[in-house]
Amino acid sequence: MTPFTTLTGPAIGLDRANIDTDQIIPARFLRKPRSAGYQNFLFHDLRREEADFPLNGATAAILVADSNFGCGSSREGAVYALVDAGIRCVIAPSFGDIFAGNAGKNGLLTIVLPAPLAAALRAQLPAEMTIDLPGQHLHFPDGTVHSFDMDPFRKRCLIEGLDDIGLTLAHAAEIAAFQERDRTARPWAAPSP
């Protein structure tokens, strides 16, 4: 995972709500290994069905969408497709919960902005903009600067590139103690043989 600090790059607006992960990567590509180049599958069908799809003939490091981006299927392939295509950050008024979790695990920054502010930003795109993750500021193309909220743990993972599993296994003793307690508290919870 590439640690994330400050990013200046081209941003593109996707002026639609409820972009589901089936749009981001159609199901038929999920059988492919990551080495197949998931960037080739990003918005695969939309890019062909809509000649004026904003990503056609353009590269972007930042996508700015409307609400509920990444809703639907839990496929992490949606995040692989974005990341492999060079997208480092998606900005939207809200995200599908599973998508946002997957994004965090792959170094893809998701930033929640209030809907009117996200709409104002989309109106300035395509253009270059800057994201300052440590300072939690967005520098819009029009020169205005806006702060954003960020889960402190997720922020640390993105900046330092932490290995989640390694972090968890550092708590092995607490996990073992939980299991010991739990066997007495919920003896029925284990599956019958």
Add this chain to the structure above:
Amino acid sequence: MSEPRTLFDKVWDAHAILTREDGTTLLWIDRHFVHEGSFHGFGMLDHAGRPLARPDLTTAVADHYVPSRDRDQPIRDPEVANMMQMLRTNATRHGIDLLDLDDPRQGIVHVVGPEQGLTLPGLTMVCGDSHTSTHGAFGALAFGIGASEVSHVLATQTLWQRRPKTLRITVDGTLSPHVAGKDVILAIIGRIGAGGAVGHVIEYAGSAIRGLEMEGRLTVCNMSIEAGARAGMIAPDDTTFAWVEGRARAPKGDAFAAAVAAWRRLPSDEGARFDREVTLNAADIAPTVTWGTSPETALPVTALVPDPAAEPDAARRTRIREQLDYIGLEPGRPLEGTPIDRVFIGSCTNARLPDLRAAAAVLRGRRAVVPGLVVAGSVPVKLAAEAEGLDRVFRDAGLRWGEPGCSMCVGMNGDLVAPGERCAATSNRNFQGRQGPGSRTHLMSPAMAAAAAVRGAITDVRNLA
């Protein structure tokens, strides 16, 4: 006296191993299901050289990619055959119970879990599939995860989670005849929107929910994700316990009695606080269908196709127009009577025995005027349906009776809706291209899909005498 707690609070609290300063909690996971698509998660585990923490709490099921026909022959598509083989290899290597293509328990993971007694009240359950919310019908906290989280659960049997907010949706009253769990959840999503429950766990409550049999509750919880919810839950009751008792992997004898005693303490306490509340009147819910490319476009079958010109908000107006363009409907026309090309009855939403019975009740003695596919959710459902002669009803009506799996819901196993075709489907997603590139999907209940098959058009099942 301690603070009154919700069902969700009780399950969450019982699984919290530790909570960090930033509020993130390490949760113990009681059950983990993997399927063919989980190969990315196994790959990450292998890449890190880590062993599986608890193979005994992990179950592997072949469902997403399995063909619904010619099951006795080798799979023709080499990529799909390879997916099956990877699941087999990973399950065998790590000592995971595998429900392979030829297993008498095989089926869609969200049908199999409850059926085998792996799904129980009060558990935490995860799977690399967003419809894992289904299992919440038993009062479990069950949610979908991505591949990285799959590898994390495989390696640690735990997950880091931020505590979600709670939303109680109360549906009181009596459902009208021919109104099913599917209509209830479509009406709910129509009300709160596809992002209406983002960041929340829903508890479905009220007399109409309590009045549903387990299969109807499973349908409701299944589509929680279509409202953006992290999970959906229903308080366990005698209906739940009776359904669980005697299942293969459920507690037996004294252990079952002890479990029931514990499960009776799970329902939300009197006065427990929810972050949000929504109420619906059961009597207001009609047979419901979707008109667009998001499940939130659910309307009573008696409604008209929305007119973008009547929508004052510019963004919403555009969104309606885009969806109508794709789905090929004219504004202002009645939804009922819209011609369809195909029906699909199946999926983790609506492929259990009562679903098939409801469809068969409409089709008995009738012919479908369009092609269609009926796929039971599991081998046990298929055998039970055949024992009742339901397969004959479907075949006599001219529909194909497929082998259990995700089939035409997911567009990845060979069962596809052709470009431009309109499908009446009992599945859960009407997304653009979901059932195949260019496919147009209208979501509805099994009885409504059967009615659509008979008329070759979207039909109010109540008018099909």
